[in-house]
Amino acid sequence: MNITAKKGDILTQDVDIRIVGIYEGENWENDFILRLGEETGGKLKVNAKKKEFEGKAGQMLNFSDLLIVGLGKQTNLSASLREVSGSIYGFLQGLPVTSVAIELFGEDDVKFDAKITGQKIAEALLLASYQFDTYKKPKQKNILEEIYLIAEDGRDANKAQKGIEKAEMLIDGVTVARDLVNTPAQDMKPTRLAQTAEKIAKMSPNIKVRVYNREQIEKKKMNAYLAVAQGADSEPRLIHLTYKPEKAKKIVAVVGKGVTFDSGGLSIKPAQYMETMKCDMAGSAAVLGLFAALARTNPNIEVHGIIAATENMPSGKAIRPGDIVRAANDKTIEILNTDAEGRLTLADALVYAQKQKPDYVVDLATLTGACVVALGEEISAVMGNDSDLSKSLMAAAEKSDEQMWEMPLYGKYAKLIESDIADLRNISSSRYGGTLTAGLFLKEFINEDQKWAHIDIAGPAFAEKPMASYLGKGGTGFGVRTLLGWIETL
Ligand code: BES
Ligand code: MN
Ligand code: ZN
Numbered sequence: 001m002n003i004t005a006k007k008g009d010i011l012t013q014d015v016d017i018r019i020v021g022i023y024e025g026e027n028w029e030n031d032f033i034l035r036l037g038e039e040t041g042g043k044l045k046v047n048a049k050k051k052e053f054e055g056k057a058g059q060m061l062n063f064s065d066l067l068i069v070g071l072g073k074q075t076n077l078s079a080s081l082r083e084v085s086g087s088i089y090g091f092l093q094g095l096p097v098t099s100v101a102i103e104l105f106g107e108d109d110v111k112f113d114a115k116i117t118g119q120k121i122a123e124a125l126l127l128a129s130y131q132f133d134t135y136k137k138p139k140q141k142n143i144l145e146e147i148y149l150i151a152e153d154g155r156d157a158n159k160a161q162k163g164i165e166k167a168e169m170l171i172d173g174v175t176v177a178r179d180l181v182n183t184p185a186q187d188m189k190p191t192r193l194a195q196t197a198e199k200i201a202k203m204s205p206n207i208k209v210r211v212y213n214r215e216q217i218e219k220k221k222m223n224a225y226l227a228v229a230q231g232a233d234s235e236p237r238l239i240h241l242t243y244k245p246e247k248a249k250k251i252v253a254v255v256g257k258g259v260t261f262d263s264g265g266l267s268i269k270p271a272q273y274m275e276t277m278k279c280d281m282a283g284s285a286a287v288l289g290l291f292a293a294l295a296r297t298n299p300n301i302e303v304h305g306i307i308a309a310t311e312n313m314p315s316g317k318a319i320r321p322g323d324i325v326r327a328a329n330d331k332t333i334e335i336l337n338t339d340a341e342g343r344l345t346l347a348d349a350l351v352y353a354q355k356q357k358p359d360y361v362v363d364l365a366t367l368t369g370a371c372v373v374a375l376g377e378e379i380s381a382v383m384g385n386d387s388d389l390s391k392s393l394m395a396a397a398e399k400s401d402e403q404m405w406e407m408p409l410y411g412k413y414a415k416l417i418e419s420d421i422a423d424l425r426n427i428s429s430s431r432y433g434g435t436l437t438a439g440l441f442l443k444e445f446i447n448e449d450q451k452w453a454h455i456d457i458a459g460p461a462f463a464e465k466p467m468a469s470y471l472g473k474g475g476t477g478f479g480v481r482t483l484l485g486w487i488e489t490l
Pocket of ligand 1: 341372459
């Protein structure tokens, strides 16, 4: 499926179907809508009335070779453009069309930015066209070949084309992440994540990768991470990707939780909660997706991607509730619940990340079920020790239409993770506030002067039902677009 921006008049395009937008509350006597009226042989108003089409976002009115789409309120378009574009893709999917022209919809002309608009429409179309077909032949083949975004008078097709190209680079990265999350855990062992990292490193001379095996991880004294890995038959891999441009303005370390399957370990999960736990490496998938995008976008920021990959399995070798381990920063942890394993892997990964002397450390993790209880399935939680950093991440998330809300690292709750016989316990002594105490646990592994933010993506990483018109079930690639957008603001 190619998407190309083109200068021209949308109504004179020689394609299977032309797609134009009408705003809610737009004046139906304006020149363009009058032309649409002629184009439909005078049926526009009658049909609109019959179908109650008022231009509300996502409404559609179809005249076989002309589709009229509701754009919602004009002032609201920037917030709904991806959603509207996704619905267009959904509509086209059922039709025997191979070529389409879509109006380069815009906000009012003052705010109009052809690059951003082109990028948003293309992102949504590409995300919507995603299919995971490794294990099942797709029901519907994608027969759409050419999509043209038509820039009318006064709108810059070249800029729109730049936006489309940006979207393609980003969505390639998102697709990497979605495929990794969707692949069953039987085929997505830590070694497979490492192989993927090695493949991505080959995409750019600026990317290098180092992979450490169990023995080498032991030498690094990452015993909290190893405590999780000891119960699994599959071998752990510590993965360190480095993207180094010629001149770097800043250094960033991005840490992704990479538990390729979370059974809970000896504190085993009930069957229902285990069903989707192949998604517990979604943080690491976002890191790998980010690097795939970095290979093509080449920003002037040095980026380290760190993944402490392992399975969490019960076995005769598995860590027991009550066991105490010493993490790489010498803090001891009483492991009272082996299902709170993500924070154990991240603890050592964060210590390792800080050795790269980064200006910022950001971790992404499907860390707590409590986060899904608090914020639902679409919203991630951000917690950090530097409010500018958290704010800039949230601003990038908003631009990407990824949801991120701040939760507090409330210091007084630190007593809930104190242990009588070790420096820390890995679960809270309270039933409540589980996302916050997990964040506070991670903070114990962050140096005093290190700017850091933790993003709990347990909700949005994996969609059990479609999350948007352009984001279907399964792995969402959450975080890739936001992280890249954020890196570009540094
Ligand atoms: N991977 C889970 C969290 C999770 C839950 C991710 C739902 C995605 C969807 C994590 O390792 C976990 O099991 N957390 C426990 C922590 C508890 C034992 C303190 C939880 O949330 O129940
Ligand atoms: Mn767990
Ligand atoms: Zn987990």
